[in-house]
Each structure stands twice: as C-alpha cells, then as structure tokens.
Amino acid sequence: MSKIILQPSSNKDAQQHYEDTVKNDVLLTSIQSYISSNDFRVLNDVYPSGACKVWGVTPSGNNSTKWSRIENGDVTLFSKKGFIYASAVTTYKLHSPNLAKQLWGLDDKGQTWEYIYFLDELKNHKIPYKDFNRVVGYADNFVIQGFGVLKREQSSSVFRRFNLESEVFIEEISNKTYEDILSKLELLEETESEIFSTRRLEQGYLKRSLFGNKVIGICGACKKEYPVSYLVTAHIKKRAYCKKHERKDLNIVMPMCKMGCDEIYEKGYLSVLDGLFVNMGKTPISPDLKRYINQISGTKCHYYNENTKDYFDWHYEYHK
Ligand SMILES: [Zn+2]
Incomplete structure (x- = not known):
C-alpha cells in the first residue's frame, strides 16, 4: 500500500527547485552523465518522452532514513502558506550527490539535496491544512513542517479522501506480500461462498413465491x-x-x-x-x-x- 510523503516547500530554495525540476521538466540526456547506465535505462522506460520531474532532500536530520522508506507509487504532497498545492507520484529514486549538485547546487550549509526521487502525474490542489489535518487525525492548527513520510494507515485515509492513488505507478509487491494477499482472499472467498449459498436460498424462496412451479x-x-x-x-x-x-x-x-x-x-x-x-x-x-x-x-x-x-x-x- 502506497504512502504519503509530506514536502513543505515555502522557503526560497524549495520554491526554486519546484519551479525548475518539478513544474518544469528535466531532460534525461542532461543528467545522463551523473547517473549509472542502469538508472538511465530505467528512467527512459518511465519517461518515454525523455523528460522527467525530480526532487531531492538533503542529508540533514534523519532525512536519509525517511527517504529510504519511499517506494514507487508513494505520493508527495507539496505544501506552503496553509495549503497543499500539488501532488506527484514517485516513479524511481536514487542517491547521488553529484546529480543533486548539478540540478540544484549547494545550500548555505554546503549540503546538497542528494536523496533524490523522481516524480510524475503532477496535479494541482488547494487543500487547506485543516482538511488534511482532520483526515490524518492531527490538531486543526497543525502545520506541516519538514520532509516526512506518513505511516501506511494515515496514508490510506489521505488517499481515499483526496483521490490520490496512481493507476500507472504502482508499488512493487514482494512474493511474500503476494502470498499473504492470496491467503487473505482465500479466507474472504470462503465467507463469500457461504453468503452466496445463503443468498441463493433467499432468492429461491422469493422465486417460488413469484413463479411457483x-x-x-x-x-x-x-x-x-x-x-x-x-x-x-x-x-x-x-x-x-x-x-x-x-x-x-x-x-x-x-x-x-x-x-x-x-x-x-x-x-x-x-x-x-x-x-x-x-x-x-x-x-x-x-x-x-x-x-x-x-x-x-x-x-x-x-x-x-x-x-x-x-x-x-x-x-x-x-x-x-
Ligand atoms: Zn424486462
């Protein structure tokens, strides 16, 4: 199940990055020399047009741990000044200080946004923080601060409420998870078959009452x-x-x-x-x-x- 990534972007750097590499596309050929040939091949599959959207976070705090939890299909919510103003779906990620320097340079602490993830399906929104907070279960006056990744349960409420799920970019599901899903379905099917046979009796009774023999x-x-x-x-x-x-x-x-x-x-x-x-x-x-x-x-x-x-x-x- 996909997760929600919170990405406040009110400061000057973030606004510039949003403008340069999310709102406007980046040509894959312009980043080719900074990434591995395998990464380049995958990105060409994901972006057949040859142009991508890309975002990154610096190593400050525990950003790299949070970033490591990001998976394909996770949806980033960009926010500023009381509103979530855009969402985009994660398509791929890679760690590369060199690419980050090329795309965005360095911040005033000399760090770069090297924990990189690629995006697509950009959508504009105007979701007030209050609406978001209520869905997630935060206090009304909560303000999204700092990069973060929501837990799965919280994420699923947000996906449902704001219709954010991608039908194109889907998380990778491991064999183990797939087996769990199959056994869950089996259980449901047993219940379903009981419901089905009981319904059949109900229908049979009603049919007899309408049609007799x-x-x-x-x-x-x-x-x-x-x-x-x-x-x-x-x-x-x-x-x-x-x-x-x-x-x-x-x-x-x-x-x-x-x-x-x-x-x-x-x-x-x-x-x-x-x-x-x-x-x-x-x-x-x-x-x-x-x-x-x-x-x-x-x-x-x-x-x-x-x-x-x-x-x-x-x-x-x-x-x-
Ligand atoms: Zn008819």
Whole structure:
C-alpha cells in the first residue's frame, strides 16, 4: 500500500527547485552523465518522452532514513502558506550527490539535496491544512513542517479522501506480500461462498413465491416472457435499505429480466411513479439505452398496488 510523503516547500530554495525540476521538466540526456547506465535505462522506460520531474532532500536530520522508506507509487504532497498545492507520484529514486549538485547546487550549509526521487502525474490542489489535518487525525492548527513520510494507515485515509492513488505507478509487491494477499482472499472467498449459498436460498424462496412451479415467467417491466432462469426477484426498494420486516414481506420483490430491466431499474434509470414506469433521465446514456428505456417508460406497472406503493415511492425518491 502506497504512502504519503509530506514536502513543505515555502522557503526560497524549495520554491526554486519546484519551479525548475518539478513544474518544469528535466531532460534525461542532461543528467545522463551523473547517473549509472542502469538508472538511465530505467528512467527512459518511465519517461518515454525523455523528460522527467525530480526532487531531492538533503542529508540533514534523519532525512536519509525517511527517504529510504519511499517506494514507487508513494505520493508527495507539496505544501506552503496553509495549503497543499500539488501532488506527484514517485516513479524511481536514487542517491547521488553529484546529480543533486548539478540540478540544484549547494545550500548555505554546503549540503546538497542528494536523496533524490523522481516524480510524475503532477496535479494541482488547494487543500487547506485543516482538511488534511482532520483526515490524518492531527490538531486543526497543525502545520506541516519538514520532509516526512506518513505511516501506511494515515496514508490510506489521505488517499481515499483526496483521490490520490496512481493507476500507472504502482508499488512493487514482494512474493511474500503476494502470498499473504492470496491467503487473505482465500479466507474472504470462503465467507463469500457461504453468503452466496445463503443468498441463493433467499432468492429461491422469493422465486417460488413469484413463479411457483412455472418455468416461464413475465418480466414486470418490459412484459416479455422468459425462462425463469432469465428473471430475477428484484427488490423494489433496495435490499440494503430494507428493514427486517420489509425483507420478510413478499411484496418487496417483482420479477425483472436479466436482459436489461433489472439493471436499469437497479441503477435508477427507470422507476415507477403513480403506477407508471418513468424514465429518470439519468446519465451517461447512449441512444440504444435510451431506446430501451423509452419502450418501457409510460407503461403500467402491474406490481404497483397498496402493498407496494411505499416501496416504489422509496425507489423513485432515492433516484430522482
Ligand atoms: Zn424486462
């Protein structure tokens, strides 16, 4: 799981570096002589355009320990003056005082930003510190100071809240971790198969109540005839929102075909108002889907009655 790197950058050096080597790209050929041929080859794979974004930190404090925790896919948050103003994804890292001197020179203590990491997928943000602090669990008035790497748990809240995960640059996963993941999935699948077989019994009970022994049934929406294997007992009110007594009520379901009606009702493209099917005008929509819905909208719903009215009303309100 990827981590969040904090990179305050309000001082003059940091602002200049951001401008020179993050906002503006650096040509790989211009750094070739400062890095190994292997590093150069990898960077050419990562940056097929031949231009990269790059950042570095000095050895001061325990920066090198923090830097050693950085992995591909980790996301750096650049911050200054009360806001996180940009994020970028880590693509590669290397240690090179020579490259750092070439890119950024020396600071006033004679140090250079030799713990280097490469970046891509630069995005602009305007996230107030307060919003960030609340997600991470810091006090409202906390100010990000100094380079740092968040723990995985804190990072995952930040990723979720601000949608920062990269789909391109992904952390390397060791064989060991992969094995752990597989056994975790196996456990989940066991539970899932139990849920599946129990759901099957529930569906079976509801199906019998709708179709009895019939093998052919009629879709409640498009009114076409199908083998019951092509019909589902669709919950008029979303099952997850049903109270216990509503789940037991056999009026909660109606037959809908797998040929499309179940899906468009479930997604709320189609609903029922005062006993008639209505097109809810949802998007995105394609001409073919529109045609499908228009064939049904305006027709009568034979499952609409005193006992089901509240369930249909719930669906209409939920999706309108
Ligand atoms: Zn249908």
